[in-house]
Amino acid sequence: MQSATLFNELVKNRRSTFPKQFIPGKQVADELVEQILINATWAPNHGQSEPWHFTVFSGKGLEKLASFQSKLYKKSSGDHFKEDKYQKLQQNPLLASHVISIGMKRTTTKRIPEIEDIEAVACAVENIYLSVTAYGLGGYWTTGGITYVEEAKSFFGLDEHDRLLGFFYIGHIAVPSPPAIRRPLTEKVTWVKG
Ligand SMILES: Cc1cc2nc3c(=O)[nH]c(=O)nc-3n(C[C@H](O)[C@H](O)[C@H](O)COP(=O)(O)O)c2cc1C
Numbered sequence: 001m002q003s004a005t006l007f008n009e010l011v012k013n014r015r016s017t018f019p020k021q022f023i024p025g026k027q028v029a030d031e032l033v034e035q036i037l038i039n040a041t042w043a044p045n046h047g048q049s050e051p052w053h054f055t056v057f058s059g060k061g062l063e064k065l066a067s068f069q070s071k072l073y074k075k076s077s078g079d080h081f082k083e084d085k086y087q088k089l090q091q092n093p094l095l096a097s098h099v100i101s102i103g104m105k106r107t108t109t110k111r112i113p114e115i116e117d118i119e120a121v122a123c124a125v126e127n128i129y130l131s132v133t134a135y136g137l138g139g140y141w142t143t144g145g146i147t148y149v150e151e152a153k154s155f156f157g158l159d160e161h162d163r164l165l166g167f168f169y170i171g172h173i174a175v176p177s178p179p180a181i182r183r184p185l186t187e188k189v190t191w192v193k194g
Helices: 003-013 030-040 060-076 083-095 114-134 150-156
Strands: 052-058 098-104 138-142 163-171
Touching: 003 114, 030 052, 030 098, 030 114, 052 060, 052 114, 060 083, 060 098, 060 150, 083 163, 098 114, 098 150, 114 138, 114 163, 150 163
Parallel strands: none
Antiparallel strands: 052 098, 098 163, 138 163
16 A cells, blocks of 8 residues: 555544553553654654653553542542542553653743644644554543643643643553544635635
8 A cells, every 4th residue: 555545544543542442551562652752752843842741651650640640639629529530540540551641841942832832742642643553552642630730740740831731541452442433524624726
């Protein structure tokens, strides 16, 4: 198959795979995760800001993440606390092989608008999604739990002006996601030709 055709298939077949669909705890080699992160860093970014900051949790590190995020959720959720959410924050990391925190770090003094650094990180995450798909692995981006809790940032190496944008879970697939649908392109595109 031509590489463009292969790429089109890869993009179309990329699906989010959630922790309950993983083979619990089955390991992905660190070298492979490193390659996935190298691919992430080839994403476009404005003014060479390379504004991504990742922390990779694996092995016992997953227990540290589970403990940190469930405790902080309990402390910070107040009246919104939900027991099932707390349990998921404690258990989901342990189903994965690796969990990567996705941070936006303001790295440059050039006046790049914050939204553009956030957009660059989102491009990096799509590269992660596609790389995971290419390796036949599963994964998904979650912005749940403690993602937007200010106090969480420092645990993930982020400062006041940076942002935590969520977590990418990676695992071996036990139960594949069903194919997805997208609404027709005509609903979403306007062509202007002269
Ligand atoms: C910015 C962003 C945040 C997301 N946050 C969550 C989340 O918190 N929980 C979740 O289950 N899925 C989350 N997802 C994954 C979506 O649920 C998933 O992309 C969607 O179901 C479409 O499925 P697909 O990725 O297979 O196309 C997020 C996706 C994006 C792009």
